Amino acid sequence: MSSRDAILQKVKAAQPSLLPLPSIEKQPREVDAVKQFQAVLESIGGKVVFLNAEESIAEKTVALFPEAKRIVSSITAVQNYFFSDYKSLRHHSLQDVDVAIIEAQFGVAENGAVWVTEEDLKIRVLPFICEHLVAVVDSTTIVATLHEAYERIGASAYGFGAFIAGPSKTADIEQSLVLGAHGPKSMTVFLLH
Amino acid sequence: MSNSNHHTDHATLAEKFNRDEARVNWHDETLWFIRQKRDRAAWSLGNEWEPLRETASAIKAHTLSNLSDYLQQFEKAAQQNGITVHWAADGEEHNRIVHGILAKHNATQLVKSKSMLTEECHLNDYLKEKGVEVIDTDLGERIVQLAEEHPSHIVLPCIHWKKEEIGELFHKHLGSPEGVIDPSFLTNTARVHLREKFLTRRVAITGVNFAIAETGEFVVCTNEGNADMGAHLSDVHIACMGIEKLIPKREHLGVFLRLLARSATGQPITTYSSHFKKPREGQEMHLVLVDNGRSTQLGREDFRNSLKCIRCGACFNTCPVYRRSGGHSYHTAIAGPIGSILAPNLDMRQYKDLPFASTLCGSCSNVCPVKINIHEQLYQWRQVLTEEGYQPKSKTVAMKAMAATLSKPSLFSIAGKWGRKVMGLVPGLVSNRLNPWYKQREMPAPPEQSFTEWYKQNRKGGKS
Numbered sequence: 001m002s003s004r005d006a007i008l009q010k011v012k013a014a015q016p017s018l019l020p021l022p023s024i025e026k027q028p029r030e031v032d033a034v035k036q037f038q039a040v041l042e043s044i045g046g047k048v049v050f051l052n053a054e055e056s057i058a059e060k061t062v063a064l065f066p067e068a069k070r071i072v073s074s075i076t077a078v079q080n081y082f083f084s085d086y087k088s089l090r091h092h093s094l095q096d097v098d099v100a101i102i103e104a105q106f107g108v109a110e111n112g113a114v115w116v117t118e119e120d121l122k123i124r125v126l127p128f129i130c131e132h133l134v135a136v137v138d139s140t141t142i143v144a145t146l147h148e149a150y151e152r153i154g155a156s157a158y159g160f161g162a163f164i165a166g167p168s169k170t171a172d173i174e175q176s177l178v179l180g181a182h183g184p185k186s187m188t189v190f191l192l193h
Numbered sequence: 194m195s196n197s198n199h200h201t202d203h204a205t206l207a208e209k210f211n212r213d214e215a216r217v218n219w220h221d222e223t224l225w226f227i228r229q230k231r232d233r234a235a236w237s238l239g240n241e242w243e244p245l246r247e248t249a250s251a252i253k254a255h256t257l258s259n260l261s262d263y264l265q266q267f268e269k270a271a272q273q274n275g276i277t278v279h280w281a282a283d284g285e286e287h288n289r290i291v292h293g294i295l296a297k298h299n300a301t302q303l304v305k306s307k308s309m310l311t312e313e314c315h316l317n318d319y320l321k322e323k324g325v326e327v328i329d330t331d332l333g334e335r336i337v338q339l340a341e342e343h344p345s346h347i348v349l350p351c352i353h354w355k356k357e358e359i360g361e362l363f364h365k366h367l368g369s370p371e372g373v374i375d376p377s378f379l380t381n382t383a384r385v386h387l388r389e390k391f392l393t394r395r396v397a398i399t400g401v402n403f404a405i406a407e408t409g410e411f412v413v414c415t416n417e418g419n420a421d422m423g424a425h426l427s428d429v430h431i432a433c434m435g436i437e438k439l440i441p442k443r444e445h446l447g448v449f450l451r452l453l454a455r456s457a458t459g460q461p462i463t464t465y466s467s468h469f470k471k472p473r474e475g476q477e478m479h480l481v482l483v484d485n486g487r488s489t490q491l492g493r494e495d496f497r498n499s500l501k502c503i504r505c506g507a508c509f510n511t512c513p514v515y516r517r518s519g520g521h522s523y524h525t526a527i528a529g530p531i532g533s534i535l536a537p538n539l540d541m542r543q544y545k546d547l548p549f550a551s552t553l554c555g556s557c558s559n560v561c562p563v564k565i566n567i568h569e570q571l572y573q574w575r576q577v578l579t580e581e582g583y584q585p586k587s588k589t590v591a592m593k594a595m596a597a598t599l600s601k602p603s604l605f606s607i608a609g610k611w612g613r614k615v616m617g618l619v620p621g622l623v624s625n626r627l628n629p630w631y632k633q634r635e636m637p638a639p640p641e642q643s644f645t646e647w648y649k650q651n652r653k654g655g656k657s
């Protein structure tokens with residue numbers, strides 16, 4: 001018998017009789033989602049910048065990172081920096097990207113995370129390999145908790161998706177917090193009004 | 194390996210750890226600090242927290258009761274997503290499968306993010322023997338790997354290391370300047386060292402935090418971003434998971450991700466919660482499902498619930514014995530209270546001492562996000578081990594008395610009163626060799642009044 005069948009047989013014999021699957025109870029929250037999102041994201045090392053419709057994402061990025069040599073964006077509308085050659089680009093070549101600008105689908109107030117998928121990123125490794133990350137989020141999309149977040153995601157199809165909450169970090173050396181372990185050293189969310 | 198402590202028991206190894214008092218105190222206080230961060234994170238959810246734990250526990254109970262179906266549903270969905278699914282009955286088979294994939298690609302090097310399962314299977318040692326170089330990329334894991342050790346904590350692998358020692362280690366292996374001990378400097382040194390590995394290795398191994406039966410996807414949580422760096426830059430991604438990691442639906446992640454990081458480190462969520470559903474275009478993605486004793490544990494009614502564990506480490510951080518004995522004293526990949534329930538399932542003889550490495554105070558059960566009755570299971574293991582004739586000798590006398598008192602509350606309060614009298618008169622008598630908690634520790638002064646007495650007096654006062 002294959003290991004697969006042997007394991008399944010053993011599991012079947014060992015498992016108890018069927019127990020019920022509980023439903024997820026959500027408690028309504030009376031919070032200002034945008035305010036909470038900002039407060040939580042800042043508490044975990046992220047930054048929030050509010051952007052008006054007429055302000056340019058590209059200009060704002062340059063203003064925030066004047067020393068950046070290589071800025072790359074997966075947002076088609078950010079024309080100067082959009083990597084139109086992403087289909088042929090060797091992903092490893094992104095290793096010297098100073099700032100990556102990506103669009104996220106929505107934010108989560110309770111934990112400061114934003115949700116992105118491969119479709120938004122074009123290249124999966126982009127938000128991880130850059131030195132600094134800028135994520136553009138529409139402020140009206142912010143949901144209260146992860147329960148609402150998964151309601152929003154629903155059964156949507158993606159090859160890869162991620163919640164990203166703040167810069168990469170570690171506290172493995174004597175519990176001292178250091179930002180920028182392997183991924184970005186900073187994360188800035190541009191909240192669009 | 195310097196800490197393959199297969200022939201010594203917890204008490205002996207704990208004694209070794211306790212020789213360095215300053216370090217033990219630091220270890221103790223640091224873990225308690227993390228426990229407090231966990232408390233604040235839990236309280237921040239107010240009255241949502243307890244129902245959330247209940248729900249998580251019930252989802253896991255349901256999943257375990259239908260595991261064979263969910264495993265098949267998951268396999269089918271994952272295959273449809275383009276993932277190759279493998280099944281391993283034990284650690285040995287898991288290692289063979291992983292090596293087979295490497296051999297197929299002529300790969301002799303790889304990067305690996307944190308996976309307690311591969312620790313449990315001793316994958317690194319196996320691959321090393323086959324001439325494969327494994328680079329652990331989680332900073333804490335890289336540190337213990339350079340030191341030829343194993344992680345001492347499932348979430349904080351090098352919590353037993355001091356920055357001076359890490360500075361020395363990095364100076365020796367990574368060429369950082371001698372005497373530099375600044376954590377951000379050392380982290381940056383590791384970042385540069387490991388980035389080169391991410392960019393040059395073609396195979397990446399990751400662990401799995403949750404796998405979704407409905408969609409065939411799996412979720413990996415890290416703060417450092419090392420799992421993503423490895424996986425997204427690799428030609429071949431191998432994810433390894435125990436069969437108990439399944440949950441039925443994607444929406445259930447809402448429950449578990451709300452609990453995991455808050456329980457582990459007090460963060461509202463880990464920096465990255467990555468959902469891998471399909472391989473990247475041109476990439477090969479493998480998933481290894483490992484049993485290694487889990488189906489046996491599933492059949493042990495008293496210990497079944499231990500399979501609900503989401504490896505948050507909260508029970509470690511709160512445990513008075515873990516905090517003061519260190520992870521290596523448990524001589525098993527998964528230390529702490531939960532490890533002491535999992536290990537005897539695999540080998541009663543080798544791990545007979547672990548269920549006794551507990552005060553049964555119940556703090557672990559109180560913090561566990563999936564409400565595993567950890568301390569009760571530890572007590573139950575003691576009974577099983579005793580029945581099977583595996584009880585460690587040194588604990589027999591004292592522990593029998595302890596077991597007897599703990600099972601009879603009335604005796605417990607009498608023993609307390611008696612204990613206080615004896616200690617008040619002759620403190621040395623309690624600090625004798627029959628008392629396993631005495632070593633390297635001064636017994637605290639007995640309280641004027643025991644909690645039971647205080648409670649009775651106050652309750653009586655309130656009633657009359």
Ligand code: SF4
Nearest residue numbers: 502503505506508561
């Ligand atoms: S037993 Fe509970 S508290 Fe301990 S690691 Fe597992 S989930 Fe966390």
